[in-house]
Amino acid sequence: MRLRLTERRPSRADLRVFAGYCLAAGVYIAIGVIVTDFLLSVWVGMAYVLVTAWAIPMAVRRFF
Amino acid sequence: MGDPDGSQALLLSWAAHDLEPYAFQRHLNLKVAFVPLLIGSYAPDMMTKWFVYGIHLGPWDLKASDPAQFHRGWPGFGFTHSLIYGVAIALIFWKVFDSKLWAVSFLIGQWAHALTDTGDTVGTMLLFPWTHHFYLGAWAYAGQTGRITDAAAYFSGLGSMWDLVWMIYGFYCWRVLTSAYFDGCIYRADTFWPWLNRWVPRGALLTLYRAAFFYGSSRWIAWTIWAHVIHHYPYDLSWGGPHWVHAAHP
Numbered sequence: 132m133r134l135r136l137t138e139r140r141p142s143r144a145d146l147r148v149f150a151g152y153c154l155a156a157g158v159y160i161a162i163g164v165i166v167t168d169f170l171l172s173v174w175v176g177m178a179y180v181l182v183t184a185w186a187i188p189m190a191v192r193r194f195f
Numbered sequence: 196m197g198d199p200d201g202s203q204a205l206l207l208s209w210a211a212h213d214l215e216p217y218a219f220q221r222h223l224n225l226k227v228a229f230v231p232l233l234i235g236s237y238a239p240d241m242m243t244k245w246f247v248y249g250i251h252l253g254p255w256d257l258k259a260s261d262p263a264q265f266h267r268g269w270p271g272f273g274f275t276h277s278l279i280y281g282v283a284i285a286l287i288f289w290k291v292f293d294s295k296l297w298a299v300s301f302l303i304g305q306w307a308h309a310l311t312d313t314g315d316t317v318g319t320m321l322l323f324p325w326t327h328h329f330y331l332g333a334w335a336y337a338g339q340t341g342r343i344t345d346a347a348a349y350f351s352g353l354g355s356m357w358d359l360v361w362m363i364y365g366f367y368c369w370r371v372l373t374s375a376y377f378d379g380c381i382y383r384a385d386t387f388w389p390w391l392n393r394w395v396p397r398g399a400l401l402t403l404y405r406a407a408f409f410y411g412s413s414r415w416i417a418w419t420i421w422a423h424v425i426h427h428y429p430y431d432l433s434w435g436g437p438h439w440v441h442a443a444h445p
Binding site: 141145148152155156159160163164167170171173176177180181184185186189 | 213237342343346369373374398399401402403405406407409410412413414416417418420421425
């Protein structure tokens with residue numbers, strides 16, 4: 132089966148999503164460098180990305 | 196029992212085991228299911244890593260007296276890093292839960308972990324019950340020194356470069372992280388996702404799918420900054436390094 136893997140460049144929407152994840156990653160990294168325990172748990176990592184990359188953007192879209 | 200170093204978090208390996216599944220996913224597409232692939236990649240360390248570094252549990256301090264032996268050896272839990280362990284769990288998925296897809300996916304993830312960990316100085320008992328350790332000795336195994344020194348050593352040696360390879364390859368394969376790929380492949384390949392979608396919105400599922408890549412790459416950057424910008428641990432990319440830490444051997 133041929134999937135949509137043929138585009139050579141990311142679309143504007145892809146880049147916008149990537150920028151959001153980069154922003155979330157920047158905060159995660161800053162916290163982790165200061166409090167290394169924050170980096171140790173995969174559950175904390177997953178909860179963090181769920182909140183910052185999905186819940187907050189969804190709430191912002193819904194209320195503003 | 197040894198002295199724990201204080202962390203009570205669920206401890207997993209460094210970044211390679213978070214990132215490798217995305218590379219396999221890129222090449223295997225609908226032939227694998229991502230969730231068991233990731234579980235397989237995490238499985239060997241799930242039961243053991245906390246006891247390698249030690250935890251405080253109320254009044255008890257729990258830590259292996261010989262962490263390397265406990266983690267990779269026999270007697271110990273080294274069999275979790277063997278090929279036959281992957282086969283055994285895969286057979287459970289196949290015969291008990293009637294899912295050949297989950298069985299194969301788990302097997303690929305677990306074997307990738309077992310093979311990746313042959314890169315350090317302790318290696319893995321790949322062909323358990325034969326207890327011979329297969330190892331390349333490319334980077335120092337320093338789990339016995341505690342998580343802080345272990346992190347500093349790992350992110351100063353070739354192990355971190357190995358992680359970096361997977362991270363760069365993951366970004367090169369950026370399409371596997373897109374919404375279209377999730378809909379067209381990840382979601383379709385495995386009935387787990389539609390089942391979970393009954394309670395969890397599709398956007399959250401997409402974020403969860405991307406989470407291990409986010410976690411692995413962010414953690415790699417954070418530990419690298421912590422080790423080399425904040426604490427100035429020296430890089431030693433020579434074979435078997437860093438040589439400033441006492442490396443365990445089988």
